[in-house]
Amino acid sequence: MTAALERVDTGRPAAPARGRSRARTRHRLTVLAFLAPAITGFVLFFGYPLVATVVFSFTRYDLINPPEFVGLANYLFMLDDPLFLTSIYNTLWLVVVVTISRVVFALGVASVIARLRSGVGLIRTLCYLPSLAPPVAATLVFFLVMRPNGGPLDTALGWFGLQGPLWFSDPDWAKPGLAVILLWVSGDLVIILLAAVLDVPQEQYEAAELDGAGALRRWWHITLPTISPVLLFGVVNSVIVALQLFTQAVVAGSAGSGAADVTGNTRNLGFPDNSTLTFPVWLYTQGFRYFDMGYAAAMATVLFVVSFAATAVLVQRMRRSSHQEEGGSGA
Amino acid sequence: MRLTSRAALLCVAAAVSLTACAAGASRSDRTGPAEAPAKDAAFTLTVWSNYSDRELAAVTEAMETFREIYPDVTIEHQGSQDDDKITAGIRSGNPPDLALSFTTDNIGQFCSSGAFQELKPYLERDRVDLSQISEAVRSYTEFKGNRCAMPMLTDVNGLYYNAAMVEAAGISAPPRTTSELLEQAKKLTRRAPDGSLEVVGFLPSMPYYQNRPQIWAPNFGADWFGPDGRSGLADSPGWQEMFRFQKELVDFYGHDALERFRAGLGQEYSPDHAFHQGKIAMMVDGEFRTAFIKAQAPQVRFGTAPFPVADSVADTYGTGLTSGTIMGIPKGSKNPGAAWELIKYLSLDTDVIVQMSNAIKNVPNTRAALEDPRLEVDEQFRTFVDMARSDDLEGSPVTPIGDAHLKVVSDFATSWQAGQVPDLVEGLRAVDRQIDDQIAKSGK
Numbered sequence: 001m002t003a004a005l006e007r008v009d010t011g012r013p014a015a016p017a018r019g020r021s022r023a024r025t026r027h028r029l030t031v032l033a034f035l036a037p038a039i040t041g042f043v044l045f046f047g048y049p050l051v052a053t054v055v056f057s058f059t060r061y062d063l064i065n066p067p068e069f070v071g072l073a074n075y076l077f078m079l080d081d082p083l084f085l086t087s088i089y090n091t092l093w094l095v096v097v098v099t100i101s102r103v104v105f106a107l108g109v110a111s112v113i114a115r116l117r118s119g120v121g122l123i124r125t126l127c128y129l130p131s132l133a134p135p136v137a138a139t140l141v142f143f144l145v146m147r148p149n150g151g152p153l154d155t156a157l158g159w160f161g162l163q164g165p166l167w168f169s170d171p172d173w174a175k176p177g178l179a180v181i182l183l184w185v186s187g188d189l190v191i192i193l194l195a196a197v198l199d200v201p202q203e204q205y206e207a208a209e210l211d212g213a214g215a216l217r218r219w220w221h222i223t224l225p226t227i228s229p230v231l232l233f234g235v236v237n238s239v240i241v242a243l244q245l246f247t248q249a250v251v252a253g254s255a256g257s258g259a260a261d262v263t264g265n266t267r268n269l270g271f272p273d274n275s276t277l278t279f280p281v282w283l284y285t286q287g288f289r290y291f292d293m294g295y296a297a298a299m300a301t302v303l304f305v306v307s308f309a310a311t312a313v314l315v316q317r318m319r320r321s322s323h324q325e326e327g328g329s330g331a
Numbered sequence: 332m333r334l335t336s337r338a339a340l341l342c343v344a345a346a347v348s349l350t351a352c353a354a355g356a357s358r359s360d361r362t363g364p365a366e367a368p369a370k371d372a373a374f375t376l377t378v379w380s381n382y383s384d385r386e387l388a389a390v391t392e393a394m395e396t397f398r399e400i401y402p403d404v405t406i407e408h409q410g411s412q413d414d415d416k417i418t419a420g421i422r423s424g425n426p427p428d429l430a431l432s433f434t435t436d437n438i439g440q441f442c443s444s445g446a447f448q449e450l451k452p453y454l455e456r457d458r459v460d461l462s463q464i465s466e467a468v469r470s471y472t473e474f475k476g477n478r479c480a481m482p483m484l485t486d487v488n489g490l491y492y493n494a495a496m497v498e499a500a501g502i503s504a505p506p507r508t509t510s511e512l513l514e515q516a517k518k519l520t521r522r523a524p525d526g527s528l529e530v531v532g533f534l535p536s537m538p539y540y541q542n543r544p545q546i547w548a549p550n551f552g553a554d555w556f557g558p559d560g561r562s563g564l565a566d567s568p569g570w571q572e573m574f575r576f577q578k579e580l581v582d583f584y585g586h587d588a589l590e591r592f593r594a595g596l597g598q599e600y601s602p603d604h605a606f607h608q609g610k611i612a613m614m615v616d617g618e619f620r621t622a623f624i625k626a627q628a629p630q631v632r633f634g635t636a637p638f639p640v641a642d643s644v645a646d647t648y649g650t651g652l653t654s655g656t657i658m659g660i661p662k663g664s665k666n667p668g669a670a671w672e673l674i675k676y677l678s679l680d681t682d683v684i685v686q687m688s689n690a691i692k693n694v695p696n697t698r699a700a701l702e703d704p705r706l707e708v709d710e711q712f713r714t715f716v717d718m719a720r721s722d723d724l725e726g727s728p729v730t731p732i733g734d735a736h737l738k739v740v741s742d743f744a745t746s747w748q749a750g751q752v753p754d755l756v757e758g759l760r761a762v763d764r765q766i767d768d769q770i771a772k773s774g775k
Contacts, residue, residue, distance in 0.1 A: 064418075064421060064446045149595025168594075258539055260598045269738075290773075291440045
């Protein structure tokens with residue numbers, strides 16, 4: 001549109017047009033100068049690695065020698081790689097369970113704290129503190145607490161005649177164990193949701209109360225729609241946390257196999273029975289333990305596309321429902 | 332819009348070019364060996380290893396004796412550096428002068444990719460006689476004829492048994508065959524009144540502690556590769572014998588009971604190790620365990636012996652796996668000539684080998700050091716020294732795919748011991764396919 005306007009011969013003297021053009025260029029350069037740090041950071045730390053990953057995904061690359069182009073071979077190998085599917089299953093399981101449980105747990109805790117009249121500061125701090133724990137230390141602590149045959153949890157269950165599961169030694173319980181750890185460190189989300197809950201205008205509650213709405217209806221029709229953008233953030237954040245789960249899975253698998261104090265290749269990644277082999281763990285294994293960075297890059301590309309698509313769908317749906325809500329209330 | 336597209340295209344082109352440059356920048360070829368430094372030269376050598384604590388101090392002290400040859404050398408020995416960090420150092424163009432790797436799993440990659448420089452020119456120039464190192468140890472420091480590493484001491488795996496438990500059970504001698512191991516394991520097992528396991532005679536769970544396929548394989552005569560160079564587990568009877576032995580023992584304990592018992596055991600290098608705690612009576616482990624037991628559980632009275640062999644290969648008693656720390660000159664090393672001199676010193680000098688062996692209780696890697704009278708050999712350590720002298724040991728399998736083949740077999744073992752594999756041979760064929768696919772994918 002701008003270009004079309006420039007081409008029109010208005011019959012006016014050329015000098016003011018040139019002046020306008022110069023001013024526009026100057027304005028653009030100024031904008032660009034202000035944006036430069038952000039653009040540089042984006043290109044260097046996001047754009048370049050992203051493009052490099054996609055390029056490497058079409059190559060055979062052992063990290064040392066120049067990559068060789070292999071076309072779609074890495075993508076086709078995924079179809080024959082049984083652990084690729086295992087790692088996808090494990091990660092999807094964690095995405096679903098962790099996202100739901102984390103958001104519900106954080107929202108529940110935030111709603112309770114919002115109603116407290118005293119000791120709010122202390123409880124808020126106690127909720128947030130676990131999220132500051134280093135993931136390795138937190139996982140090891142949980143491993144020791146949940147350890148069968150003498151661990152505190154197992155001992156406590158024993159007082160009631162119950163026998164706890166084997167947690168990180170049982171393929172059926174290892175993923176729930178990881179989910180519990182992630183739940184424990186979701187204090188950051190509790191604080192964010194608490195801020196959102198406290199931000200809901202009180203007069204809306206009062207008006208609804210006068211109309212005879214009960215606590216549940218007030219929560220459903222006022223609290224939930226108001227905090228829905230923050231809730232969306234919580235969902236997206238939880239999906240990403242679960243998609244990227246690496247450290248806790250490696251530490252739990254290593255400790256479960258008696259090799260927490262072993263470094264390097266002798267660690268048993270995925271233990272027990274590949275139940276903790278998440279997508280990022282298998283990607284790391286292929287790239288850095290099997291020296292196949294081309295295949296690892298192909299896996300990373302798949303992960304990026306899936307994460308991007310999942311986030312886009314979530315944002316789209318949330319926006320749509322938010323618009324519907326606004327339209328509904330407007331009517 | 333057009334501007335945006337151009338900018339995006341420019342970004343992509345720049346990224347692709349940068350990617351190609353970054354990948355290609357690591358190529359630096361050297362022809363011929365680098366000169367050794369002059370005796371009076373002052374220089375610094377950076378050495379990365381994965382040693383820590385007690386072992387790091389002892390090995391650093393041994394390295395310091397290099398000053399007897401080069402009085403003005405400064406050695407900067409950094410511990411806790413695993414293979415990931417070595418690879419990252421090479422890629423970034425800032426590797427150490429000399430790298431020590433704790434695992435032999437990556438030797439195939441290090442040699443085939445050129446991550447470690449070829450040592451043949453140095454060996455030929457200095458006329459190094461490699462026959463002073465056993466064939467098994469030589470085998471795990473090279474890949475397809477390319478020697479890119481030298482050993483620094485070596486590890487030998489054997490049987491450990493709790494002497495008090497063995498005596499109490501009336502067992503007069505350690506088992507020599509897996510049938511005897513099976514019988515003794517059953518005798519040494521103790522159950523609580525509720526049927527749960529209190530003491531396990533021999534823990535067969537794999538992967539756990541040193542129960543790893545590469546460690547068990549030599550004792551069953553199990554071959555990794557067939558004559559055609561392809562994965563050959565299904566066609567090697569040793570693997571079937573190994574897995575049947577394992578399953579028989581698992582079934583004796585009961586899979587669930589064994590899993591519950593195992594889940595409560597301590598970590599491998601902690602004082603809570605099950606053998607230190609008297610929870611397992613026999614196990615397979617490396618010679619270094621003798622030092623760990625004496626340091627962490629001096630109250631445990633224990634004996635050692637070669638690990639039993641399968642009945643079908645009973646005449647190979649005394650064999651076992653040998654592997655250990657390897658040393659190489661990383662691509663991009665700033666002082667390769669001096670690094671080679673230090674490698675030669677640590678790998679072949681009898682005095683320093685004996686000093687290090689006495690300090691960290693690893694087995695010497697040369698025949699001369701194995702016979703040296705200054706070598707401190709107690710009753711338990713003697714087993715491993717005798718095994719190393721025998722020439723009956725086998726090295727780790729060397730592949731260009733890291734430990735991918737080991738994981739595939741370990742995963743299979745997990746499914747097999749849980750009773751999830753209906754047909755052993757078919758299962759092993761699937762293992763072969765996975766290993767072959769992974770190697771084919773590597774293109775090496």
